[in-house]
Amino acid sequence: MLTSPWGGTSQTRMSYSAPATFVTPDDDPANVFDRMFADLAGGDEAVERLKARRTRVVDLLVGEVGRMKSQVGGAQRAKLDAHLEALAKLEQGITSGVSCEAPPTPAAISHLSNDAFPDTGRQHMDLMTMALMCDMTRVASIQWSHTVSPVVFTWLGLSEAHHSLSHIDDSNAAGVGQFIDCERWFADQFAYLLGQLDSIPDPDSDGTLLDTTIVLWCKELGDGRLHDCLSVPFVVAGATDCFGPGRYADFGGAPHNQLLVSICQAMGLTNDTFGDPSHGQGPLPGLLA
């Protein structure tokens, strides 16, 4: 979504693959679609040959980067190590399979324009649903904007940017009301995503994709006006077997790392920490049903 205008920094990135290493988001649904489905045409044999050629090129590139690496010192080597890691990811993407028919190409939109924000979001959610349905991934994330979001919810008749509204003083009831309108709109989007997931039968069970998917909705701050990270709200949906739905749970300021541990464990992972272990260990007690 709208993550690019500020470039990549720890302030603008939500998803990380390792400490201080963010996963570069792709703002453009058309790009995402191409990477998911564009190369499926031409039949199995053609697809296999394409994969083989691409893999062969990556192997050549790994050699080239390695040779360059032997000519340089520390900080420069780190750049090339990052490049090697990128090539490993590229190769992984090339060789992974797709067991699904390509959907129609999404309508072209100017994804960075303010007023296209709702359509862009919807396309991303549809692609995410498709990626999960086709088992192209088991984990996916959507980040709506970079922090200090400049998005103006014009489709709600608003004229101030989301970030400005987030700083509205309580004495300004109209402004606070507009901020609530924004947040309600996000809730609508969350409901839309859940509805999409719930409309697709899960191939491995009697239920729907929603029944076997954990969907987490979160924000980056607790009190946005104070820029603090205390009492940050989280909404967990789906995976009815794991989380008893319809609950409001208060964990008394426990670090959200523990929530993420709970989610990992619900997915069958065995990790006891998530991220920096000094920010809490183990799952949230009593969260999992």
Add this chain to the structure above:
Amino acid sequence: MKHHGSLLLLALATGLAPGCKGASSDEADSAGTEGDGTGTSGDDDGGDDDGLQSACDEQLPARRIRRLSHAEYEATVADLVAGQQVDASLLASDVVVDGYLNNADVLVVSGLLADQYRANAETIADAMVGDLSAFLPCDPGATGEADCAQTFVESFGRRAFRRPLEAAEVEAFMGLYDEVAAEEGFDEAMRWVVSALLQSPKFLYRTELGVQLDDGTWELTSHELAEQLSYLVTGTMPDDELAAAADDDLLRDPAELQAQAERLVAMSSARDPLLRFVDQWLGTRQIDFVTRDAETYPDLTPEIRAAMREEVAGVVTTVYEQGGTLRDLLLADFTVASPQLAAYYGLEHPGGGTATIAATERGGLLTLGAVLTTHALPRTSSPVHRGVMVRERLLCNDLPPPPPGVVNGAPEVDPAASTRERYEQHSSDPACAGCHQLIDPIGFAFEHYDGVGRWRDDDLGHTIDASGYIAGGESEVDFEGPRELADALAGDPAVQACYARQWASFALGGTTNDDGFACLVDALGQGFVDTDARLDALVPLLVSAPGFRLRRDGDPIPPSDDPPPDPTGDDPTTGDPDDSGGGDDAPVNDPSIDIMVMQTGTWPTGECNQITVTNVSDANVTWEVLLPIEGTITTAWSCTWSEVGGNWSFVGVDFNGTLAPGVSGDFGYCVEFGG
């Protein structure tokens, strides 16, 4: 809910990373980064006509590689393969450092970008194979397919890598050719060879590695110099003439290098990097996307935004090509507008297309529509944004972040008061006034311009007061309106040196982490001031500097322990706490912790620091950090502090006070130095 009555908007304006790079005026230039003595050392008075010849002999920049910026990649593809275009704006966005998109320290290839390079390379390869005879330097039927393929690898590769290929490189690409050709024939093999060449690191990175001389320094090769010069001046790969000069190894001769620089500067493509720099320097690259309330400002159409961008290009180009100075740019008495933009501004247009129009309330760099619009709010002007822009981008001041816990936000739009009145009231809180008196009085200069850059005689019926002052220097400078402000700025050597520093940040791809580059930038600033800040002086000054042609060893090869790249790109001034003024009396800290102090902001009378504590022992540590007392702590976060034996003692709080082995925690504080 908890909130303060007073508001501070700095977080909006400083945005990404409240950093520190010293202050503009002489008395304040000790702000912290190494090698930061802004041209006051006078150590380049060696009698040389070329100001930079002898300045930094002992401090050369380190050898390095630079990934092409997205703009450079786009331009290079267009030059390399006739008829092919890639759209840089669709590539995974890079880390922005200090407003610039080409910082060499943080330009890396991510997984997504590698995939985008692949997709582009395959698209281009498809197009080339579709019209192969047009791209081949030989006839495969006549010379034999494999020979022709090799000739192509050598000639196309020479242009793609900006240097001849080594034998091992030719062999690697021919290995790929042979494999595919054996199965699927010549055309298909060429497709994959092109695809691989366009994803090669030799294509994607520029090198500044050189050949080692007897004295241990490294001299860049003619090919590396051609590449550096070409991207510096024209933002793309070397043209044929420069490439030929490199093949003849002529460019290690400084006179020849300078002659080539002069030739390139005269080319029209030399405006591309200049305008990219201005767009990133002043933030106007955002003009297409800054959000404005359509009801308040229905006239700010996409066409007007585009015309504003052309206006910046027109004014900057005109001043540059006339041999103008920074003063000429700041005080330009004309603008370059389309008929639509002229009508939008209420200016008389002579007819026809885009035209030069005399206008003193318009034209000066800071009163261009794109500059004023980018630094404003959805429904109003913003003295804070505009003041911060002048402080950070023209004076090279970095402003402290707002104290934690202060509610940040613009004052409410209120028809009963003028914008200036609203902001003056808003910043009257003493906790805010310290910084805002540096910012707002400058921003008030632009109050005759609304949130979308149009002139206004009054502010919704309120009288406009565009007077202000520049505080924080040796003496306060008063002005009335933007032209007097621009005049004061134009005459200030600190502003001229700041322009040179900003330009160098862009031209060199970031410089703050390297003593050699920092020295070069300082000398460049002094040299620029000596030319009375002629805009076209910077390229020749830089090209004549030893730091352009020579490198020192960077980190050893191979390194003992690779530090991970810093993807946050915050480009911090990191340092041992001992450097922060304590000297020999610096307190001794517990050896089981490692302490890194990062200055997150400085201003003439204070600074903020963030400290990362890492437990380097193999047991849990409940830490205490001792730092020398400097000034008075005004605010601190994620810690409690006290004075212990002439030092400050900081201890952590519940979530960071005790650290497991290998784990880090952060805290921070701000001080006022007081007088």
